[in-house]
Amino acid sequence: MKLSYSIDEAVATIRSGGILAYPTEAVFGLGCDPQNLSAVQRLLGAKQRPADKGLILLAANIHQLGDFVPPLSEEIKQRILDSWPGP
Structure with missing residues (x-):
C-alpha cells in the first residue's frame, strides 16, 4: 500500500471521482469532489454515514461555498469572514 502521493x-484522484485520505491536525480525513454525486455517495458509504447527517465541506474562501449553501446575508458573510480561517 502506497502511503505517500x-x-x-x-x-487526479479527485478529478476521476475517487476518495482521498488526507492528514489533519489530529486525524486523517476522507474527501472527494463535492460536485461529483457518485463520489459523494461512495464517500458516505466508506464512512458508513447516512446522507441526512451531511458532511464537512472544506473551502479555501467564501466564494467556494456558493454551490453548497443558500444565499447568505451580509451579516452572516461578515461573521464567516471574521473567523476565517478557523483554528
Missing part, C-alpha cells in the same frame, strides 16, 4: 496524484 504527490499533489498531481491527489488531483
